[in-house]
Amino acid sequence: MSIEKLVRKELTGEIRRSATRRRVAAAPGTISLAAGDPNFLLPDYIAKTVYDAICEGKTHYCFGGEPTLRDALVKYYSKYGYEAQPGQIAITGGGSQSLFQAYAAILNSGEEGITFDPAYGGGRRPLGFFGVKTVYADMKKTDGQFRPDLEALKEAISPKTKSLYIDNPGNPSGAVFTKEELKGIADLAVDHDFVVVSDETYSEFCWDGTKHEALITYPGMENRTIVCMAFTKMYSWAGMRTGWIVSGPEMAPYVGRAPGSAVSWPIQLGAVKAMTDGYEYVVAIKKEYEERIDYGVKRLNEMPGVSCKKPEGAFYLFPDITGTTLSSNDFVLKLAEEEAVRIVSGAGYGPGAAEGHVRLSMIRPLSTQKMPGWFKNEPDTCFEAAMDRVERFVKKYQK
Ligand SMILES: Cc1ncc(COP(=O)(O)O)c(C=O)c1O
Known part of the structure; x- marks a missing residue:
């Protein structure tokens, strides 16, 4: 056998x-x-919230996700200048699950997905699972810092291109994409009609005055950006497996339709506590x-x-x-x-x-x-x- x-x-x-x-x-x-x-x-106050929720019997289904968590996430992401509706948030089982669910909503076998090199491998690994070819665009090194190279990106685009993965801030590059870089990416996405899976897991971690900008706010990008987020790094709880997705009002129903992993209800309540008091x-x-x-x-x-x-x-x-x-x-x-x-x-x-x-x-x-x-x-x-x-x-x- x-x-x-x-x-x-x-x-x-x-x-x-x-x-x-x-x-x-x-x-x-x-x-x-x-x-x-x-x-x-x-x-402790986050751990206690999770414990209390279990003791209170919040151990049943939480269909559609905890509504107060969606509200807290909408409020949080508004600091990047984007006002989503709660229905535009999907709660997931961590950053990797966010990526898988984003791709599940958009990819068809035979298409191509672009990723920068270097970039987080979790942004390309799901592509093969959907029968999609990975195409690489090299980042360019300027003054010791890897940066997205728009010329290399242009060369990587073909009529089969369906997605571009970006990790911003970048793992391992450490690049925080500038407004100009994001504008260039947005223009290419609109011109060539593809979706950007924007992994913003490290959005809180910007150093020396660099500022995280949200691609979804750029012209033409609201329904062609899928923002993938996780609590993993922000609240240092990799093992609690909690993440979320923000996408535009037209894209969100498709992201919601893709099967995702559920997050336990007590942990969702811990996430609400983290977002409000943490x-x-x-x-x-x-x-x-x-x-x-x-x-x-x-x-x-x-x-x-x-x-x-x-x-x-x-x-x-x-x-x-x-x-x-x-x-x-x-x-x-x-x-x-x-x-x-x-x-x-x-x-x-x-x-x-x-x-x-x-x-x-x-x-x-x-x-x-x-x-x-x-x-x-x-x-x-x-x-x-x-x-x-x-x-x-x-x-x-x-x-
Ligand atoms: C850029 C990026 N996205 C997603 C993830 C995965 O996050 P999670 O552990 O929540 O699946 C990581 C983990 O290292 C990461 O670096």
Whole structure:
């Protein structure tokens, strides 16, 4: 019997775990800066809201989603200048589910979906599932920062183009798309009649005065932008699996029709509490992230063969390691094996435009930071210790 004959054709060949993950999973004393799973613990008042909801019997169906959550999300997104109606919000089981549901609403087999390189892989992975070809447009590197390249995007467009995925702010690029870049993207989407799946998961995390702009507000974009959001990063609750989608009034019924995962009712009520009373917490975690980013950028730039631009947004460092003798993949594998630090290769964020870069996620506390976290800020496991190990490693492999 061949299992491949029994399962969905698009899925065969897709089942693989990253080589780095396999090889380093068991290394003792490993400090991970790999996953984008923020370390902060949820404030008690949100956890208590979830607990109280369970005790009050809110453990039944919540058809159509918790209405007060839709209201809170409409209010939240209005800060980006877009006034949605509650019916334009879909509540999902996290950012990945938001993306899958967005694509499920629009894609037909045989079409093409464009993604930038580098970009978050979750923005392209669902395409194959729908029988849609992934087409890449390289970002361009300007002054050490990857930016969307509108010329490369134009070249990637064909009569079959149905979607463009953007992650803004970008993981791993750290780019916050400018008004001009978004205008250029909007003009191309309107001219060539495609949909932009706008992943704004990191919209809260903008540094040094950069500002997140909402593509859905641009002329002609209201019904051709599907905004995908998650609580994962904003409230540091990756394991609670909660996300949401905003789309225009004509698009929203189709997004709603696509089968999605339901979110448990008590967690939706926790999300309402977070949205109404939790912003101080978001401000506090942003402060800690920026301290880590500033520290990490400084340390990396002091290392021979490495240069690192401060990201404009999100919470990843994406240094250039071409001054070492290693490729991105070898850097990641050897760092894991020789110094037990896990990071991610830039080469995995597309066919290779970000070869020569690696991604470090700012999920470890500095030893001086005090917010309650999942990882302890003990001297030998805190962010400083990870950077000491990276420095020792880089010195061995500098050109
Ligand atoms: C840009 C982006 N979108 C979506 C996600 C997925 O979010 P979730 O964990 O809520 O599925 C991630 C996770 O790293 C991400 O970086």
